[in-house]
Amino acid sequence: MKESFLAKLKRIRPGDVGHFFLFLLALVPAAIFRRKRKHLWLLCEYANEAQDNAFALFRHLRAAHPGIDAVYAIKRGAPAYADVAAIGPTVNYGSLKHWIYYLAAEVNISSQKGGKPNAAVCYLLEVVLGWLKNRRVFLQHGVTKDDLPFLHAENAKLSMFCCAAEPEYEFVRDTFGYAPGVVQYTGFCRFDALLSASPDPKLVLILPTWRMWLERDCKTEEAFRKSAYYAGWSAFLNDPALDALLKAHGMRAVFCVHRNMSRFETCFSAASERIAVKRWDEVSVPELIETAAVLVTDFSSVYMDFAFMKKPVVYYQFDREAFRNGHLPTGYFDYERDGFGPIAETAADAVDALRGVIRQGLVMPPQYEARVDRFFTLRDQGSAERTTQAIKEMIKAK
Numbered sequence: 001m002k003e004s005f006l007a008k009l010k011r012i013r014p015g016d017v018g019h020f021f022l023f024l025l026a027l028v029p030a031a032i033f034r035r036k037r038k039h040l041w042l043l044c045e046y047a048n049e050a051q052d053n054a055f056a057l058f059r060h061l062r063a064a065h066p067g068i069d070a071v072y073a074i075k076r077g078a079p080a081y082a083d084v085a086a087i088g089p090t091v092n093y094g095s096l097k098h099w100i101y102y103l104a105a106e107v108n109i110s111s112q113k114g115g116k117p118n119a120a121v122c123y124l125l126e127v128v129l130g131w132l133k134n135r136r137v138f139l140q141h142g143v144t145k146d147d148l149p150f151l152h153a154e155n156a157k158l159s160m161f162c163c164a165a166e167p168e169y170e171f172v173r174d175t176f177g178y179a180p181g182v183v184q185y186t187g188f189c190r191f192d193a194l195l196s197a198s199p200d201p202k203l204v205l206i207l208p209t210w211r212m213w214l215e216r217d218c219k220t221e222e223a224f225r226k227s228a229y230y231a232g233w234s235a236f237l238n239d240p241a242l243d244a245l246l247k248a249h250g251m252r253a254v255f256c257v258h259r260n261m262s263r264f265e266t267c268f269s270a271a272s273e274r275i276a277v278k279r280w281d282e283v284s285v286p287e288l289i290e291t292a293a294v295l296v297t298d299f300s301s302v303y304m305d306f307a308f309m310k311k312p313v314v315y316y317q318f319d320r321e322a323f324r325n326g327h328l329p330t331g332y333f334d335y336e337r338d339g340f341g342p343i344a345e346t347a348a349d350a351v352d353a354l355r356g357v358i359r360q361g362l363v364m365p366p367q368y369e370a371r372v373d374r375f376f377t378l379r380d381q382g383s384a385e386r387t388t389q390a391i392k393e394m395i396k397a398k
Helices: 005-009 014-036 053-064 081-087 096-104 119-128 166-175 189-196 212-217 221-225 228-237 240-248 259-267 285-291 302-308 320-326 347-359 366-375 383-397
Strands: 040-044 069-074 090-092 107-110 136-138 160-163 183-185 200-206 252-256 275-278 292-297 313-316
Touching (some): 014 096, 053 081, 240 347, 252 285, 292 302, 302 313
Parallel strands (some): 136 160, 200 252
């Protein structure tokens, strides 16, 4: 269903208004700046982050293509700022200078659709009003497996949409409404590092995704505690059988609350001393993905990273119908037909499935390996370079 013009305007909050004035202030300096730096590539993720595809591409550009004028946007006080600045030039995320760079850039590149000086104001200028015709490359954060209307051409107007898997590429190309050539099968830049990762055989990662309706409708922790989401994950984390399983094999687990559910993070706890409950910003999720030996998740696309590495996955899907009705509609990916591990609907069954994975030596069974090979036909370390060349071709063609 299409959003009305008024509904789109409602995305602008009082806190965003100041950025409209920053945009106006940046117009003239950006026009001048563009003459000096005609081929600026501006990259970013979220304001405080440098751990996803955009950072992986920035790192690749600085190492393999130092002649490309690449700048990374990140908050000055972000924990990752020093690491980014050590690699190459930065601009303070959301500042007037960021607006100038954004308007002057030959291409803006992000792993997040909202990766820009201010997501709401840029959405108004680029999509609703169509005033800004800048080139925008979407590297993605996770593999698209469901139908995502907010990423359709009419709602995003992207210049390039990068995909990591062949079925994903075909689905986005054929259903999201983009012109030929916009959707590209390049692979994910951050995947280049995954094949050389060394897993810790004693570490279990538990990483569920969020629920739109809970983020929207739950105003208090008390209301959240009444949800099936809380009940399902709390039952798993506090199952005595899970504690016994971890103890028997000398293992530990990390449960990470999704960033969009962070206001409910204090609701979760685990009776077992072997399970650490962590906030999203307390840990390096990419590092956990690389080092964990096995993943337990519900619908989070992080299982794609594990599949790419051919590490075992357990799906704990206790609210599948509610998820489809209230969060994301079904896309091309069917968990029974295409999934990379066993599916459980109860906490007890999820623990049993994890027990089976451990007994099998923490290796992905052959039937799931075959699915990985069919899904990731570009399973190599060349994604960042393919992405670089695809961006160059896009620029050359326009």
